[in-house]
Amino acid sequence: MSQNPLVRTASGLLLALALVGCSTAPLYYHQLQGGLPARSTPQAGAVILVEAVSLPAEVDRPQLLLQDSRGQPQLQEQHYWTASLSRLLTQALAVNLSHQLGLSSVYAAPQLSLGRAALHVAVDVRSFRLEAGEGATLAAAWRITRPGSAEALLQGYYRQHQAASGSGQAGLVAAQQDLLDGLSREIAAALAAQPAWLQSQ
Secondary structure, eight states: OOOOHHHHHHHHHHHHHHHHHHHSOOOEEEOOOOOSOOSSOOBOOSOEEEOOOBOOTTTOSSEEEEEOTTSOEEEEEEEEESSOHHHHHHHHHHHHHHHHHTBSOEEESOOTTOOOOSEEEEEEEEEEEEETTTEEEEEEEEEEEOTTOOSEEEEEEEEEEEEOSSSHHHHHHHHHHHHHHHHHHHHHHHHHTOGGGGSOO
8 A cells, every 4th residue: 555645755854854853963061150269258348349241252152162273263053151151251250259358249240239339340351262272361451440430449461371171172161261260369369459448338
């Protein structure tokens, strides 16, 4: 008994879709987070707001962006950040500063319910590179200001390269995590040198 041609066609399409689904490359998710351990139990102190970290437009995207050996960008279609890269950096910096300074009053923007902060931390990332087969590079200018004032109380420029600590994209992200922790330490050390600023206002 012959099968209806429409049934055969529909069956073939379903089989093709099933095979395509089985062969689809898996998706991988990566994150940057506060990687520094707390030096002590965080205590209340001056309210510090880490403003949203600014990034070069080409890297502020959902997928990881790698540079090949010729410096050409390669978008990694199967490798995604778990959230906005700017948001991940902002939150990680806030957590690291809280741990390094021993303060429970460090917040990541936006905190709409937050009262007036005593200090603002602004970070402008100039270079955020994941280099295939090499490692990661992070360059960022940072400033500490009072609310409503453009005058910098403290400022600095951080630029470092870190070799990949493992293979593939995960190793590059781990290298960038190390650099982010280094940037956090630099900012925290500058703030810690001004203990009066860290007291409750």
